[in-house]
Amino acid sequence: MSTQTSIVTGRPHLFSPGEAGTPVLLMLHGTGGNEHEIASLAAELQPDAGVLAPRGQVEEHGMLRWFRRHGEGLFDVDDVIARATDLAVFLDAAREHYGLGNRPVIAVGFSNGANIALAAAILHPQALDQVIAFSGMYPFGDRETATDLSGSRLLILNGESDPMAPLPSVRTLIAALHQNGADVKQVLRPGGHGIAHADLEAARQWLEEASR
DSSP states (O other): OOOBOOTTTOSOEEEEOOSTTOOEEEEEOOTTOOHHHHHHHHHHHOTTSEEEEEOOOEEETTEEESSOEEETTEEOHHHHHHHHHHHHHHHHHHHHHTTOTTOOEEEEEETHHHHHHHHHHHHOTTTOOEEEEESOOOTTTTOOOOOOOTTOEEEEEEETTOTTSOHHHHHHHHHHHHHTTOEEEEEEESSOSSOOHHHHHHHHHHHHHHTO
16 A cells, blocks of 8 residues: 545545455554554555545654653643544545445544544544553543444543553543443553553454444
8 A cells, every 4th residue: 555645635645545344544653653654554454445544634743643741641631622523524535536435434443543433432422432552551640521422433442551541531531431431441461551462352353343
């Protein structure tokens, strides 16, 4: 896959159609990553799926991100909300541009990519209602959300000793998702920030369940 930017979608991204009838994995990189790096993870999760991997539009000390922050774990919540809306708009445009029709789109995000996936899914479930979040946390700081997520399905995977996605914020995330009616599966493992083998196994199983 090569990076492209269409007038319709408006941002650099990778796209591979995958096999007919499969979901499209919306691959969202972490801080300092890029669309090529995260797209390679799709083959480990569901090799025949379509892949849509956009590039984050924020730069922090030369590193790509999805939204601004004031410090480690201190997100610019107004920017989170604006960028989540931008991602939902991009996804709607990509659906039309690539003729995805009713194919399921499942966001797969790591770290900062997980956080923007969660924000978009919470604020815009009509655009994105399935998420696999590796090492993500609650993206809205001390603000509450009240969106109906009764049709949404999310897998939340975290390390128990992750200083970049601390458990109190993860617990806030899980509580908010449940409160708003989402179908949530949480997997906690020993260790810190990253994607462990156990995380990949859990994600593959969750994807298999989604296709039944």
